[in-house]
Amino acid sequence: MDISTIIGAVAAFGLMIAAMMNGGSILLFVDPASIMIVAGGTLGSTxxxxxxxxxxxxxxxxxKTLFHKDQAPxxxxSQLIEYAGKARKEGILSLQSVMSQVEDPFFLKGLQxxxxxxxxxxxxxxxxxELEYVQERHETGADIFTTMAAYAPAMGMIGTLIGLVQMLQTMDDPSSIGPAMAVALLTTFYGAVAANVIFTPMSGKLKHRSSSEMLCKTLISExxxxxxxxxxxxxxxxxxxxxxxxxxxxxNFKK
Known part of the structure; x- marks a missing residue:
């Protein structure tokens, strides 16, 4: 489990929740209609x-943003050096005895x-x-979250416009303007949070994971x-x- 992702999420959401509660009940920031507009609109557009x-x-x-084990280059x-020495001494067929020790399917395919x-x-x-296909799949996964990060604020703005239109229709009742305006702004809030605290960081983390994995696979290939x-x-x-x-x-060699 990735500790930095957990710490980052707890810090980001924890501080936001603390700020919300400082000004009153956190329920003031909960509006099902706004959530549906942002979540549904973002998913639909994606x-x-x-x-x-x-x-x-x-x-x-x-x-992979939470559950991922990086393999140190x-x-x-060291593994490749060990197998190279074994192959030079005992022949390439001797590598069949070490295949049970390898968990990476890419590495295993190369040995086979x-x-x-x-x-x-x-x-x-x-x-x-294989490297090209893996990189392409990784880029697509990260790009989807980048796209969602672009759509979420736009959906938030659309929700705000919907709320403003509804608010303007009840201008004859001044007491309804404040609550209606607050609800309209919540969609912008949800969109900004989704984009900047969830989707963009997830895309960045996936790109980092991809870079690390591609380095390891390149080492294996070479x-x-x-x-x-x-x-x-x-x-x-x-x-x-x-x-x-x-x-x-x-x-791996003593001087």
């Missing part, structure tokens, strides 16, 4: 923008192709094509190609270190 299956898939992708490099005797070019083509080419593990480590920040580079 369904018009994207196919249903893409929107439905985004719901499952959203879970250093761990992957190597054990099956695929040529380095075929392995590289497969893994690069490492597997080096193993098939019979590259020296030390040389392979230096090449893989080029993909990570200098402060994260740890050698």
């Amino acid at each position: 369904l018009i923008h994207y196919p249903f299956k893409e929107v439905f898939r985004a719901v499952s992708v959203a879970k 250093g761990e992957i490099i 192709m190597a054990v099956d005797g695929q040529e380095p070019e075929a392995l590289r083509d497969m893994m690069e094509r 490492g597997m190609n080096s193993i098939l080419a019979g590259e020296n593990p030390r040389v392979m480590e230096q090449r893989l270190h080029a993909f990570v920040a200098p402060n994260l580079r740890e050698s």
Whole structure:
């Protein structure tokens, strides 16, 4: 579970709720009609923008903002160095014995192709094509939440305009103007909160997750190609270190 997401959500909503309660009852900020306009309008516009299956898939992708385990690049490099050494000493078929230790389907597919005797070019083509598809899926998921972040404030403004029209129709009753104006502004409030506290941060988190995952998969792709080419593990480590920040580079060889 991602602690930063939980802390951020608690801080953002907690401070807003505290500010609401400071001026009176929190129920003043609850209006079912405004919620329906913002939530329903945002969802409807998103369904018009994207196919249903893409929107439905985004719901499952959203879970990655809370439940996701990042794999450290250093761990992957160490794994690849270990497998490279084993392949050089015992042959490429010896990697079949370590496949049960690998959980990443992308890594497992690369090992299986190597054990099956695929040529380095075929392995590289497969893994690069897989990387492209994964990146495309990730971008679509993040883009959906970016789109929802754009629609939510617009739906809030539409709700405000609806409320203002209704308010202007009852101008002959001054006592109804204040409550009607408050309800009209609530839709703008809901839209702003949805966009800036939910959808935009979720999109940003998903893009960060995608970047981290793509780095790990790129390391796996480059490492597997080096193993098939019979590259020296030390040389392979230096090449893989080029993909990570200098402060994260740890050698697996004693000097």
